[in-house]
Amino acid sequence: MITGEIKSQVDKVWNTFWTGGISNPIEIIEQVTYLLFLKRLDEAQTRAEKQALRTKVPARNLPFPPGNDALGRPWSDLRWKSFQNDSKDVMFKLFTDRMFVFLREVLPTQSNGEESSYAKHLEGARFTIPTANVLGTVVDIITNMDMSGKDTKGDLYEYMLSKLSTAGTNGQFRTPRHIIDLMVRMQAPQPMEEICDPASGTCGFLVQASEYLRSNNKTLLIDPETRNFYNNQQFHGFDFDNTMLRIGAMNLLQHGVENPEVTYRDSLANLHETEDEKYSLILANPPFAGSLDYDNVAKDLLSIVKTKKTELLFLALFLRLLKPGGxxxxxxxxxxxxxxxxxxxxxxxxxxxxxxxxxxVKLPSGVFKPYAGVSTAILFFTKTNAGGTENVWFYDVKSDGFSLDDKRTPLGSDDLTDVYNRWMTRSTTELTRARTDQSFTVPRSEIEANDYDLSLNRYKEIEYDEVDHKSPEEILGALDDLEASILAGMAELRELLK
Known part of the structure; x- marks a missing residue:
């Protein structure tokens, strides 16, 4: 868990940017991401140098090469341990003149391993911190953060991402962490399964899947085969926003995934021959951007469903990407x-x-506030290519643990634990639940008879309490008595006023 002290330091970083003139939360996170990455590069080089001293084997592929650049300036100037001691003005000149040229042009040719997944997205990286004072203050704060805990860096980054309080473009908005956690637990990712989010954004689903795998498989990072797969092949994210790719890749790096495949791709426009039936698990909250032109949609998706609706095209994409049994x-x-x-x-x-x-699983309409008030549901399905639906399990989530207004105040209780517990008994106990309950199952034949309508209210039965009403004569008699009482009272008042 992230400590209150680190939260306070992140808040201080945030406020420094705001007072310095940067108010776009995405831009703030992107600039902090570069700084965290530079600090990580310096730490990685320090480890490699110490190992080289112990083993007497020269370190290779160091992020910061030995020697000088073409103008005779030492590469070591760009290391965190060097520039953190510079004056603010010297540091600012270093960043404006050299640092981002190094990140965009030199680093991708130098680094490998854990750095490569992030370095490949640095082509469009820009330094937009406005003043030397802002840069120096933020560097000082990050330098003094105690990030020695195993999960601290990941938690810090998640806390920073939680500050995204405005909706993105094209219907994009960040999925709440507790909803992601529910989806991941219900699908229970396993070692050696390739996991994909074709609309990855900040990679929240992939991060949560990685955390689940580490928590539920104690030998995952001990066994060489599963560790190598986890770090290099297990996690795949696609997005067509380069800023999101950088942020998402760093999110996974900070959570301990060394080389995730986070790739630039317009998932609905590109053909998918190389990805067909590749993935064991897809976790996603794709953007609901309305309609696209047919010319902008991959033909292999239109062969599954001819539509311009992005939400339907993404479902077609998921079916195409999943392997049988996925x-x-x-x-x-x-x-x-x-x-x-x-x-x-x-x-x-x-x-x-x-x-x-x-x-x-029907979600309450306020789950995505303050981003949007759209009503949503979670679909859970398995690709079989041969049918297999017998009973569909429905759950009506009334509370996700937060108020359903823009403030999203914690309530102290929720339905999410109950969702998971009932999901685990859906093939036994859940089959006998009444349609009046919060969860129930519906046979495939009934769904077919209802034109494949999957809305929960189509099948839920509502119980009405029987109310014993008085007869009209009794009600009118009571009104007569009341009127007589009022008239008598008024007569008494008149007598008193004489």
Whole structure:
């Protein structure tokens, strides 16, 4: 857990940027990301140098090369341990003249291993810290942060990302951590499974999957095979926003994944031959951006469902990327569940009849506030290519543990633990629950009979309490008595006023 002291230091960094004229939270996070990465590079080089001294084997592929640049200036000037002691003005000149040229042009040719996954996204990196004073203050704060704890760096980065309080463009917004955690626990990622988020953003789903794997597999990072797979092949994220790619890659690095595949890609536009049936698990909250032109949509997706709706195209994409037996937990807008267009119905029918729809978890409409008030649900399905849906499990989440207004105040209780517990007994206890309960199952035949409508309210039964009303005669009699009482009281008042 991140300490109150580090939270206070992050808040101080945030306030320094705001008072310095940078108010865009994405820009703040991007600039801090560069600084954290530079500190990480220096730490990695220090470890390599110490190992070289112990083993008497020269260190190779150091981020900061020995010697000088073309102008005779030492590369060592760019190391954190060097510039942190410079004056603010000298440090600012170093960053404006040399640091970002090094990051964009030199580092990608020098680094390998844990640095390469981030270094490859630095082509468009820009230094936008406005003044020497802001830079010096932020460097001082980061230098004094105690990040020696195993999970502190990851928790620090998550806390910083939690400050994203404005919606992104094209329908993008950050998924709450506790919703991601529920989805990951319900799908239970396993070692040696390739996991993908085709709309990865800050890589929150991949980070949470990595944390789940570490917590539930004690030998994961001890066994050479599973450790190598975890660090280099297990996590795949796609996005077409270079800033998000840098932030997402750093998020995974800070959480201990050395070389994740975080790649630039427009998931709906690019063809997917090399990715077909590659992944065991997809976790995603794709953007709901409305409609796209057919010319901008990959033809292999249109062969599954002919539509311009991004939410339907992403579902088609997930089916294409999953290997047989692969699982998905994805957030969709409510319209996917009951939309009446041909494309909506065909895609629901494909998931129910052609594969196995496992569950529909209805979320309250305030879950994504203050970003948006859109009503959503989580779909859980398994790719089979041969059907297999027998009973679909529904759960109506009333509370996610926070108020459903823009303030999102913690409430102290939620339904999410109950969702998970009932999910684990969905093939036994849940089969007998009444439709009036918060969760229940519906047979595939009934869903088919309802035109593949997957909205929870289509199947939920509401119990009405029987109320024993008085007859009209009794009510009128009571009104007569009341009126007589009022008239008598008024008569008494008149007598007193005489």
């Amino acid at each position: 699982r998905a937990a994805v957030i969709v807008p409510d319209g996917v569940l009951f939309g009446s267009t041909k494309a909506h119905k065909e895609l629901r029918k494909l998931i129910v009849d052609g594969h196995r729809l496992d569950a529909v």
